[in-house]
Amino acid sequence: KNEVEQSPQNLTAQEGEFITINCSYSVGISALHWLQQHPGGGIVSLFMLSSGKKKHGRLIATINIQEKHSSLHITASHPRDSAVYICAVRLRAAGNKLTFGGGTRVLVKP
Amino acid sequence: EPEVTQTPSHQVTQMGQEVILRCVPISNHLYFYWYRQILGQKVEFLVSFYNNEISEKSEIFDDQFSVERPDGSNFTLKIRSTKLEDSAMYFCASSVAGRSQPQHFGDGTRLSIL
Numbered sequence: 001k002n003e004v005e006q007s008p009q010n011l012t013a014q015e016g017e018f019i020t021i022n023c024s025y026s027v028g029i030s031a032l033h034w035l036q037q038h039p040g041g042g043i044v045s046l047f048m049l050s051s052g053k054k055k056h057g058r059l060i061a062t063i064n065i066q067e068k069h070s071s072l073h074i075t076a077s078h079p080r081d082s083a084v085y086i087c088a089v090r091l092r093a094a095g096n097k098l099t100f101g102g103g104t105r106v107l108v109k110p
Numbered sequence: 111e112p113e114v115t116q117t118p119s120h121q122v123t124q125m126g127q128e129v130i131l132r133c134v135p136i137s138n139h140l141y142f143y144w145y146r147q148i149l150g151q152k153v154e155f156l157v158s159f160y161n162n163e164i165s166e167k168s169e170i171f172d173d174q175f176s177v178e179r180p181d182g183s184n185f186t187l188k189i190r191s192t193k194l195e196d197s198a199m200y201f202c203a204s205s206v207a208g209r210s211q212p213q214h215f216g217d218g219t220r221l222s223i224l
Contacts, residue, residue, distance in 0.1 A: 031210075033212065033213070035215070040217070041147075041199050041217065041218050042215070042216075042217035043153075043201060043215040043218070045212050045213065045214060045215065048211075048212040088153070094166075095158065095165065095166045096141060096143075096158055096166070096205070097143070098143075098145070098213065099155070100153040101152065103152070
């Protein structure tokens with residue numbers, strides 16, 4: 001049973017395009033994380049959200065708790081944004097561990 | 111900016127051998143985690159550690175796995191008798207507090223079992 005689903009699995013964009021990645025979850029959560037995984041494998045935390053919206057540079061993350069849905073937007077995409085973007089949730093009933101989605105592989109072409 | 115550091119970056123080991131993966135969490139962090147990612151699959155939770163004891167573990171974390179914080183700075187994951195299916199990327203993470211704070215990840219150790 002997949003508690004965290006991401007779409008799309010793969011996304012190719014031209015440099016400068018607006019990109020949206022979606023994450024849906026099926027159970028109650030206390031927080032949602034957006035993470036970036038580089039081609040070498042390392043993971044960087046981008047955002048932690050429990051409500052509303054956060055912005056950092058060209059990245060915007062939103063969450064709708066009622067609809068159990070979050071989006072990550074990349075404005076004015078650049079080839080260096082090419083990475084796997086992962087949604088992970090902290091389930092309300094499951095301590096501090098994170099439960100991960102399958103990731104969205106983003107390729108931004110120059 | 112403080113970082114979680116993991117060593118080695120790549121470990122190659124014969125099946126049946128013991129392996130220790132090392133992590134240095136961010137210095138003022140109190141919660142520590144190990145996750146793993148088998149090639150092509152999702153990241154999976156292994157274990158969380160707080161106040162010198164395991165606070166939560168997954169069904170993956172069976173008797174062949176153990177964790178230790180031997181000296182107040184290092185956080186280690188030991189796999190006692192490695193199997194081929196233990197080949198994966200292993201990530202250490204740490205956080206200042208539990209539920210209310212983000213987890214910071216290391217760059218991972220790629221473990222290859224031959």
